Amino acid sequence: MTTKTSLLKVILLGDGGVGKSSIMNRYVTNKFDAHLFHTIGVEFLNKELEVDGHQVTLQIWDTAGQERFRSLRTPFYRGSDCCLLTFSVDDNQSFLNLGNWKKEFIYYADVKEPEKFPFVVLGNKVDVTERQVSSEEARQWCQENGNFPYYETSAKDATNVAVAFEEAVRRVLALDERTDHLIPTDTVNLHRKPRSAATCCS
């Protein structure tokens, strides 16, 4: 009997320097590098996991947060099953920009029903002492913008990183039966039906 695995594409978006690459690396390799270079374009890593009895291959896409790399990252939004909107709790501007990231994703991923799309919000770097964004503010934003789950993470000490990805998987699996994702474990399906039109961001 062939084992069936769901292949899910999860994309990390957020301002440059908030810790997207570090979160991905912490989750997949369990390592942290205090001197990472900025991402140029996109990179991805796979991670196998089991959530509530479902075998899942997560394809995690890490994108460049810096504005100058916008045209290099946006072509990779299509086909995403979940979007992790990321800010850093010690950088208020990265929190204020969450709405723009959401709009940019919805437009370039061509999301058909934005109100149903599974976003998860990550407030990273909770290990730092100088916070600029409180948990309450972040939770309120999540509530007002789509009732998104919110996780305070630290890629540095691994706080909540795994549970955030597991929640992302749960959100996707709960959305529908995901029968189109049930593929043999030894194949990779990179061809997805496009999600449809949306209005864009500035």
Ligand SMILES: Nc1nc2c(ncn2[C@@H]2O[C@H](COP(=O)(O)OP(=O)(O)OP(=O)(O)O)[C@@H](O)[C@H]2O)c(=O)[nH]1
């Ligand atoms: N203290 C602390 N520092 C972190 C954490 N996560 C990332 N950093 C540091 O923040 C800096 C930026 O991290 P990256 O992972 O490169 O950030 P990014 O969001 O991928 O940045 P871009 O590639 O420019 O989009 C690096 O020096 C990391 O070591 C964290 O949880 N805590």
